Amino acid sequence: MRRTLPSLMALQCFEAAVRHLSFTRAAEELNLTQSAVSRQIRGLEDFIGRPLFERVKQRLVLTVAGEAYAAAIQDVLDRAEAATLQLMAYRGEGGVLTVAMLPTFGSRWLVPRLVDFSARYPDIQLNLVTQVRPFDFDKVEADVAIHFGPALWPGAICHRLMGEDIVPVCAPGLLQKPLADVRELLDYTLLQHTTRPQAWNDWLSAVGLQDMDTHQASLLSGPRFEHFFMVIQAAISGLGIAVLPQFLVAEELASGRLVLALDQPVRSQHAYYLVHPATRTDVYKVRVFRDWLLAQAAQEEAALSPPG
Amino acid sequence: MRRTLPSLMALQCFEAAVRHLSFTRAAEELNLTQSAVSRQIRGLEDFIGRPLFERVKQRLVLTVAGEAYAAAIQDVLDRAEAATLQLMAYRGEGGVLTVAMLPTFGSRWLVPRLVDFSARYPDIQLNLVTQVRPFDFDKVEADVAIHFGPALWPGAICHRLMGEDIVPVCAPGLLQKPLADVRELLDYTLLQHTTRPQAWNDWLSAVGLQDMDTHQASLLSGPRFEHFFMVIQAAISGLGIAVLPQFLVAEELASGRLVLALDQPVRSQHAYYLVHPATRTDVYKVRVFRDWLLAQAAQEEAALSPPG
């Protein structure tokens, strides 16, 4: 079945008219006549079923609906053109590497480093998708995955990337005074993460808090968030204290937007792994990505564990 | 200046041909002739200046360059279509639609299909609540409900969605030999479902078992579960035989995790209905959800009742 799509020329006319708020000037930019642009916009409006511009005394006023569409269409046109120009300039043999990754790890650790990978391997086009749990590589179109947990993934090879230190962090002004004891933490709001419900339990027991049972109500009473980045934002906002993997908030700790509530990192028993099907070990793009990522991870661990 | 872009139809043809590796099948999907697709691809290749497919003995092999382009173009098409559909569906009045549904029907049938609804109507936020029996719409904050039973719900309109076939299923290795007679079922553990205590009774009498009274002890002696999904899991685990609505275990039957213990489906006298207050018939979100759900249900019944 064909998709519900107007023509690319109609979209170009629309996008240009939005920028100029004038069919005439849009026409000049596109090397068309005003008549052609007018008709394309009219055709687009008929196709969509509603006006995209209000015509007010020889002036164009973008409608609310048109405004949202314009932002999306500009993005579409930019992407389509970039892909097309890249293909026309294409010389290499890299292909597409699809990486399935955890959302927050991906956005906060991996993506900022991909600039380096892309610079080294410009012929490998990256396609990043998010996955929160193990999947079947035969069913999901991914070449590799980033996995947090035990080194178990049926049918695939796991390369350990790094462990994580769990630390309690909060906004700089939250603590009324430096904490002398881990017990004092319990007087504050403890931010909860849906997918790691035992995070506070685990950290507190690892640092030696006893009689955990009597603190259960405190441990679990804070606001609950589904994603790490939400938890991080809540902590930055001063909503409470969060226990988080240190590397995921390295930037905030360095900039002072977050501080360690207590300097007692707890090494997590799980780690991050690069995972790929055994059958893809010798595929060029998988191999170079693996090597590059292992090197990046080694640097990360070296930075977190200076000699001494 | 105009952008360097091929037509959207050329891009759709390309994307479909990549998925099918066949112009003929891509043409079928797009409701075009093979000729049109062939020409569009050729035009695209001329525009780009290099082949996107190698033609190998009536087969298509995607070039490395084509592979990268395909990933980008699929993204572009998805985004363009989503933005366009969103704009076409825009009413500025989506709001929250609260759907009350049966737990297992909801999780196994409805929720997997809601991706489609949300894509079509992204301005309608879904709120799913579970309800196991009819309620008063004035007292429960639900816009619509999914109901199994007779078409009786005071003050509300019932739209029939689908009936159900009740089938006995079990794990593939459970039966020591194929059952020759319905009577042999009674030699196995019959899994019980709390909210359908008469399920085995009804099925067995419908397939013609006589002297039901003498078997009451066997009929009701198996382990008892509160939710269908628990019953399903018990059956998969080999705990016994379950009678279940066929569509709720369609996936397991297809994958072979469950098999029919006996191929004697019994049409239930009740059916699933979408129910909403008469006063909400003209509310946009209710109307579009109703129409969408009726279409989904029609597809389901068509799939379960092939012509012939």
Added chain:
DNA sequence: TGAGTTCATGAGTTTAAGGAATGAAGTCAG
């Protein structure tokens, strides 16, 4: 008031798109 501008629309021409038919080559069962 007259000159210039802007969006809309009619008329006519040009271009692109698509279906039907055909061709060359490949596959496979009998």
Added chain:
DNA sequence: CTGACTTCATTCCTTAAACTCATGAACTCA
């Protein structure tokens, strides 16, 4: 080996879409 079927490529023809030129209604401004 042969005939039937399949697949991509290409020609011929028709139709739809796109575009230009010209014109009209309405607006702005010196």
